[in-house]
Amino acid sequence: MNWTQLPNIITSIRLILLIPLSYYLSAENYWMAIIIFFIAGFSDALDGFLAKRFNWVSRFGSILDPIADKALLVVTMAILTVNEKISLVLFLCVAIRDIYIIGGAYFYYKTIGPFNMQPSFVSKFNTFAQILMVTVMLISLGYMQIPAEIIDGLVVLVYLTVAVSTVHYTYVWGGKYINARRAKAEK
Numbered sequence: 001m002n003w004t005q006l007p008n009i010i011t012s013i014r015l016i017l018l019i020p021l022s023y024y025l026s027a028e029n030y031w032m033a034i035i036i037f038f039i040a041g042f043s044d045a046l047d048g049f050l051a052k053r054f055n056w057v058s059r060f061g062s063i064l065d066p067i068a069d070k071a072l073l074v075v076t077m078a079i080l081t082v083n084e085k086i087s088l089v090l091f092l093c094v095a096i097r098d099i100y101i102i103g104g105a106y107f108y109y110k111t112i113g114p115f116n117m118q119p120s121f122v123s124k125f126n127t128f129a130q131i132l133m134v135t136v137m138l139i140s141l142g143y144m145q146i147p148a149e150i151i152d153g154l155v156v157l158v159y160l161t162v163a164v165s166t167v168h169y170t171y172v173w174g175g176k177y178i179n180a181r182r183a184k185a186e187k
Contacts, residue, residue, distance in 0.1 A: 004056040007047040011061060014043045014068045018075050025079040030142025033076075037138055040072050041131070070098065073127070076134050085137060090155060094130065097162045101169055108173060112180045122168045126161035133158050 017040045024032040047065065051057045074095065081091040105117060119127075133154035140146035 003054075004058070007051040007056050008058060008061045008064060010043050010047040010050070011064050011068050014040050014047075015064075015071060017043075018071055021072075022075055022079060025076060025083070028083060028141075030138055032142075034138045034142045037072075037076065037135070041135075044069060044072075069127070073130055073134065074098070076138075077130070080134070080137065085141065087155075090158065093159060093162050097126075097166045100166060104169065104173055108177055112177065112184075115176075120165070120168060120172065122161070122165045126158070126165040129154065129157045129161045 017036055021033060021036040021040065024030075024036060044065070047061070051061060077086055077091050077094060080086040081088055101123075105115075108115060133151070136146055136151060136154055140151060
């Protein structure tokens with residue numbers, strides 16, 4: 001085995017874990033879902049550590065890793081929405097934000113050209129808030145009851161960070177787009 005591919009293999013396993021995670025979430029077996037969710041989360045930390053520590057970074061991995069992360073969150077939130085544990089409005093806000101950012105990135109790529117997408121601190125905090133909310137919900141559903149006020153507070157935090165990060169991306173990338181169009185027009 002080529003050790004440089006180990007982070008990509010771990011990321012691929014994280015994607016495969018979506019199958020049993022989906023099954024256990026759909027069956028409302030939240031205890032097993034927690035275990036799989038934590039294994040997936042640990043694999044994310046492990047593949048990131050290995051890639052950075054040993055410089056086993058690849059283009060494939062840089063694309064696959066965020067897809068695996070987003071798939072883990074979207075699948076979990078979608079099934080929790082179907083199970084009526086997360087409101088449809090919250091799920092739609094999160095999904096629409098992601099579609100908006102992906103659509104904006106695609107538009108930028110098609111009209112301006114290639115770019116390096118670096119998640120902003122605001123976006124990373126939004127992702128953290130989503131992961132924290134889902135984790136606390138899963139723990140509350142499958143292990144020990146968490147006070148509703150804590151979960152409600154995390155839901156509000158996700159709404160806020162979704163709104164702030166959407167506005168932030170619009171401002172930052174809208175500005176980059178305008179500057180790139182000007183630079184192209186001046187040539």
